Amino acid sequence: MRFNKTRRLLLTSITLALGGGLAHAQTPQNVVFWYHFDNPEQTKIMDGLVNDFQTKxxxxxxxxxxxxxxxxYDKLFTSVVGGKSPDVAMVKLAQQPQLVEMDALEPIDRQINSWSGKADVAPNLFEINxxxxxxxxxxxxxxxxxxLYYRADLFAKAKLSAPETCEQFLDAAKKLTLPASANGGVPQYGFGMRGGKGGQDNWGPFVLSQGNLNGTDMVKPKVVAANxxxxxxxxxxxxxxPSAPNDGFNEIISAFKSxxxxxxxxxxxxxxxxxxxxGDKVSAVPVPACGGQRWTYFGDESTALFKTSKVKDAAWKWMAFLSEGxxxxxxxxxxxxxxxxxxAAGKVQAPARFITATANSLPFAKPLPAVPETADFVSTVWPTNMQRAMAGEITSAQMMDNVAKHFSPR
Structure with a gap:
């Protein structure tokens, strides 16, 4: 009797333990994911991916x-400082050094090395990242x-070819800038300059083609002159x-379309x-060469797993899902x-002329420096100084001295 009672107690304990384990395994896991899309149609596709993942x-x-x-990024860095990071977020290389310095990210070497989708990813992307x-x-x-996007219809009307050099770019920009009196009552401008956040990618082909983004090159006469x-x-x-100093992505796109x-x-x-x-009124070519040198921004987007996540395994599954075929x-x-x-390389849905412009730009495309200072350069240092320079409050030399001090405090 005592043996049977002991046996029953043991079986009950095992059952409870297993039941507790099953209950724990079945506890819903909520993965908070931050991303940025520009319009509702894009968001619908994300919603579809979320539904597909949750079904599986x-x-x-x-x-x-x-x-x-x-x-x-203001919100992302604030969330890190406040200890309320998302589990996963879309991120760019420019922010990685600062996020690593803040000890905000979870290394994922182990997960990548055991991931079945690793072999399908272009290997140089892991090296870049x-x-x-x-x-x-x-x-x-x-x-x-x-x-460079250009209005093929406006170029044809002005009997111009797409610019290949900075000199040709300036010549075209001047000839395509028309007063309202010569353009049906509406002024036309040759170039949609982006002075707001993100504008460093437009500035880079002209300035970073002349020197590296660091504290010594930025104050060289050639670089200051380019700026x-x-x-x-x-x-x-x-x-x-006139709105260029404050224009961001939406403004330059709207002006170009109109x-x-x-x-x-x-x-x-x-x-x-x-x-x-x-339609066919728009085309594209690589950025112009300045002094025989070309530089363009390699724009990356990745996902990162945040160290504060309490659902790391589930979060990794979502990251891997988004990066698979x-x-x-x-x-x-x-x-x-x-x-x-x-x-999936052959499934990119875009007209061939834009794929060609992308492919022809890769040989001289580079990411911004992988240093902690880059994040603040992108978010505040560049736009603040460029806007001040465009307003005439500081000279080109003063602006580049401020950039140099940011990367190499003196």
Whole structure:
């Protein structure tokens, strides 16, 4: 009797333990995911990906939150400081050093090395994404390079060819800048300059082609002169709209679509939207060469797992899902950017001329420096100083001295 009673107690304990384990395994896991999309159609595609993932991964809920681009990194860094980071977020290389310095990210080397989708990702993307300490914190998601969009109809009307050099760019910008009296009552400008956040990607082809973004190159006469040349597009030649100092992505896109501007810099992400509005009136070429040198921005987007996450395994599953073949093809369908996978490379939905502009730009495309100072340079240092220079409050030399001090405090 005593043996049977002991046996029953043991079996009961095992059953309770197993039951508790099963209950724990079935506890719903909520993964908070931050991303940034520009329009409702893109968000619908994200909603579809979330539904597909949840159908295949019962017990995991993806709380996908679309955060406006202009406040995206301000909110992300604030959440890190406040200990309320999302579990996963879309991130760029420029922010990685600062996030690593803040000890905000979870290394994912182990997960990547055991991930079945690793072989389908272009291997150089893992190398580009690697942190200075040799660890992997980012899982590649998409990439683009910045190139020059131009209004083919306006160029044809002015009997101009797409510019290949900075001299040709300035010449075209001048000839395509028309007063209202010569353009049906509406002024036209040659170049949609972006003085607000994100504008460093438009500035880079003219200035970073002349020197590296660091404390020594930025004050060299050649680099200061290149920066002055860029500022003069607005101040002296007046080939950009008066709103240029504060213009961001939405403003330059709207002006280009309406015909207010004839040239702008962006990447493949805008191609389908522009073609939907303009058709064959829009085309693209690589950024112009300045003094025989070219530089354009390699625009990356990855996902990162935050150290404060309490659902790391579930969060990793979501990250991996977004970077796998068909899922990644759907994701870049929403963003219009380039897939990271070899299997889906031929499925990018964009007209051939924009794919060609992207491919022809890769040889001289580079990310911004992987140093902690880059995040603040992008978010505050560049836009603040550029806007002041465009307003005539500081000279080109003063602006570049401020940039140099930011990267190499003296």
């Amino acid at each position: 991964n019962k017990g995991i809920t993806i709380n996908a939150q679309n955060v406006p681009w202009n406040s995206y 690697k942190a200075a300490n040799g660890k992997q914190y980012y899982l590649p998601l998409q990439y683009v390079v910045v190139y 002055n040349w860029y500022i003069d597009l607005f101040r002296t030649h007046k080939v950009s709209p 015909g207010q501007t004839a040239m702008m810099f962006h990447h493949l992400g805008s191609a389908n939207s522009l073609v939907a509005t303009l 068909g899922n990644n093809a759907k994701f870049v369908q929403a963003t219009g950017q380039m897939t990271i996978t070899k299997s």
